[in-house]
Amino acid sequence: MNYKNITVAGSGVLGSQIAFQTAYVGKFNVTIYDINDEALERAKERITNLKPYYKEDLGATDEDLNAAFDRLTFHSDLAKAVADADLVIEAIPEVVQIKTDFYTELGKMAPEKTVFATNSSTLLPSQFAEATGRPEKFLALHFANEIWKNNTAEVMKHPGTNDRFFDEVIDFAKAIGMVALPLHKEQPGYILNSLLVPFLEAGQGLLLNEVADPATIDKTWMIATGAPLGPFAILDVVGITTAYNIANAKAQAGDPHFVKLANLLKTEYIDKGKTGRAAGEGFYKYPNPAFAKADFLKG
CATH class of the missing domain: 3.40.50.720 (NAD(P)-binding Rossmann-like Domain)
Incomplete structure (x- = not known):
């Protein structure tokens, strides 16, 4: 090389x-x-x-x-x-x-x-x-x-x-x-995203269906598994625009769930400048997001 x-x-x-x-x-x-x-x-x-x-x-x-x-x-x-x-x-x-x-x-x-x-x-x-x-x-x-x-x-x-x-x-x-x-063989999502994307989409689905808010969903995952971040904290690192592009591609393929998800991400986050950690705000506000605070996992 x-x-x-x-x-x-x-x-x-x-x-x-x-x-x-x-x-x-x-x-x-x-x-x-x-x-x-x-x-x-x-x-x-x-x-x-x-x-x-x-x-x-x-x-x-x-x-x-x-x-x-x-x-x-x-x-x-x-x-x-x-x-x-x-x-x-x-x-x-x-x-x-x-x-x-x-x-x-x-x-x-x-x-x-x-x-x-x-x-x-x-x-x-x-x-x-x-x-x-x-x-x-x-x-x-x-x-x-x-x-x-x-x-x-x-x-x-x-x-x-x-x-x-x-x-x-x-x-x-x-x-x-x-x-x-x-x-050695093509795989959509490779190894990492074959595991990560369904996880992040599951979290977004809970939000879309109004089951719980992002902080509650993240808190559940973090307490129950010991993971350092929940799906919405991860999405803020990845960037909500990337999540939108993935959802929008699936929406254009005709999946009504992803039509709704892409619309939510665009209207409630991207259009408001809330594109993730790099922008200072996404699902959380930075540089001091709620999930990083000492009492976040205590109820």
């Missing part, structure tokens, strides 16, 4: 984390691509906000963190962003047409050497392999949120992925401090 130049396409919650973690280990030059300069400014702010977590969880110093930031470059011009990329990690919205259009454009602009990896949470690489123009160099590389701490990297091939590139991306994941988890 001779990767040196890494481009992360999409600078949202996870894209920013992937880019900063890759820069933090000190072995790679990292470029962040997004559609305009405004998005890139938000990315710089997101990355700056990651620094206290790296200090607390990894014992990082200011010198470490400033050096990592200095290894980042930012581009809203895709051709410049991928001009010498060895690996492009795509972390753009979970919308099939947006990803298809992106890969069609990327395939024309990236050098022949460049390997493409999707960080999609729920979509399969085979859905986009043809659009890339290089299906043998295309696969999935999926991270969990807060990747510096929850350091899983699910590496999933599709039937056309060449094993050489599968192995290279596994090596890359290890090189940025991840525990690489190879998946």
Whole structure:
């Protein structure tokens, strides 16, 4: 694995984390691509906000963190962003047409050497392999949120992925401090989201059906299982926009339950700017959410 130049396409919650973690280990030059300069400014702010977590969880110093930031470059011009990329990690919205259009454009602009990896949470690489123009160099590389701490990297091939590139991306994941988890067969949701998404959807279903409020649902799960977070606290970390995109895709497939859920998430949360922890409010208000308070589990 001779990767040196890494481009992360999409600078949202996870894209920013992937880019900063890759820069933090000190072995790679990292470029962040997004559609305009405004998005890139938000990315710089997101990355700056990651620094206290790296200090607390990894014992990082200011010198470490400033050096990592200095290894980042930012581009809203895709051709410049991928001009010498060895690996492009795509972390753009979970919308099939947006990803298809992106890969069609990327395939024309990236050098022949460049390997493409999707960080999609729920979509399969085979859905986009043809659009890339290089299906043998295309696969999935999926991270969990807060990747510096929850350091899983699910590496999933599709039937056309060449094993050489599968192995290279596994090596890359290890090189940025991840525990690489190879998946040899396509699975919607990989391992993590095959377990997590139904759990989160079950929690949202309880809210949608007015069984209980988010805090009560989270409290039940946390007390009964010893888990550190309930489904709505997790959704705030993931971002409610991602939950909406997943629900909306199922709604468009004709499921009436997800029509109602997508509408709830949009009207009661996203339209009101309550998109999750990164926005300061989602199902909880931050930086001091109710579930983190000492008396939350006491009744």
